[in-house]
Amino acid sequence: MKLYPIETGYFKLDGGAMFGIVPKTIWNKTNPADANNLINLAMRCLLIEDGDRLILIDTGIGNKQNEKFFSFYYLFGDVTLDQSLAKHGFHRDDITDVFLTHLHFDHCGGAIQWNNSKEFLEPAFKNATFWSNEGHWNWATEPNPREKASFLKENILPIQDSGQLKMLSLPKEGENRIINTPLGFDVMFVDGHTEKQMLPIITYKGKKIVYIADLIPTTGNIPLIYVIGFDTRPLLTVDEKGKFLDEAIENEYILFFEHDFEFELATLKRTEKGIRLAETFSFTEVFG
Template sequence: MKLYTIETGNFKLDGGAMFGIVPKSIWNKTNPADEKNLIDLGMRCLLIEDGDRLILIDTGIGNKQDDKFFSFYYLFGDFSLDISLAKHGFNRDDITDVFLTHLHFDHCGGAIKYNAEKDFLEPAFKNATFWTNENHWDWAVNPNPREKASFLKENILPMHESGQLKMLSLPKVGEDRITNTPLGFDVLYVDGHTEKQMLPMIMYKGKKIVFVADLIPTVGHIPLIYVIGFDTRPLITVEEKGKFLEEAVENDYILFFEHDSIHELATLKRTEKGIRLDETFSFSEVFG
């Protein structure tokens, strides 16, 4: 197995929205805001090469929306999904599986592209199977008012219409919230941010790497109550995050950050103030 970081681009969001009840005087130290109160965020994906499989975890925002849509998110930087794939010797047609942690536009927008010649929306990965789960799919195609602006039908419905969509099995009531998958890694299900968000847990060179997605968007969000304002069930997030942080410290997990524009990987440590950041590093620094 080999893992590759896939940088798909950077964007900006309101810092207050990203930190909820935490005062700006605190979060501004780790995630400094600009004059519009916006903070820098990444859309970092992960590519897993495992035998004949090439699995992409999340896809970034994509490029099919109009200028008005993108103007709300202040995209910046030179990264793109295609450039990042090419850097490692791959292209979209090589991808066999696209695993989507959840179906918010900044995580799945790149899964679907607009074919101008046919005036048609189609999968951006023609040879790939798209993976989600039934509970989250139903939640996304019948969105609540709070998340409606994040679940865009043009990002979601073409997956099903193409016949390339498959559903992962959910843990049964009373079972462990971690399940294995046919993709060769385990998944941790969490419900605070959105219904049945899926966090991949990958064994790699003797270490467990957890793709923490929107449970812990950046290193600035590691403290327990630093929960983003977009979460639909913030108290559940706190409970889920507390359990995860304890497990991460006890088992020496390495966290992979999707939305931290600077830091790729990190470890945690226990302190007098609770569980905090230990070290940050990149794949090349740890795994060569």
């Protein structure tokens, strides 16, 4: 197995929204805001090369939306998913599986594209199986008012229409929220941010790497109550996050950050103030 971080682009969001009740005087130290109170965020995916399988976790925001839509998110930089794949010798047509942690537009927008003549939408990975779960799929296709702007039908329904969609099994009520998958890694389910978000847990070179998605978007969000304002059930997030942080210390997890603008990976430590950031590093620094 080999892992490759895949940068798909950068965007900006309101810093207050990314830290909920935490005052700007605190979060601005780790995630400095510009004059408009916006902070820089990444849309970092992860590519897993495992035998004949090439699995992409999340896809970034894509490029099919109109100019008005993108103007809300202040995209910047010249890195793209295709460039990042090419850097490691791959093409999007090589992808065998696309695993979607959840269906918010900045995580799944790149899964669907316009065809060459811009007449219809089609999967951006023509040879891939797309993976979700029924609990989250139903939540996303019948969205609540709070999340409706994040679940765009043009990102979601064409996946199902293509016939390339498969659903992972859900953990049974009262059972361990971590399940085995046919993709070669385990998945942890969390519900605070959105219903049945899936966090891959990948065993790699003797380490366990957790693709932390929106449970902990940036290293600045590690402290327990630093919960993002977009979460549908913030108190549930605090509970899930607390359990996860304890497990991460116990199991020596390495966290892979999808949205941290600077850092790909980090470890945690226990302090008198709670669990905090220990070290940050890149894939190259840890795995060569």
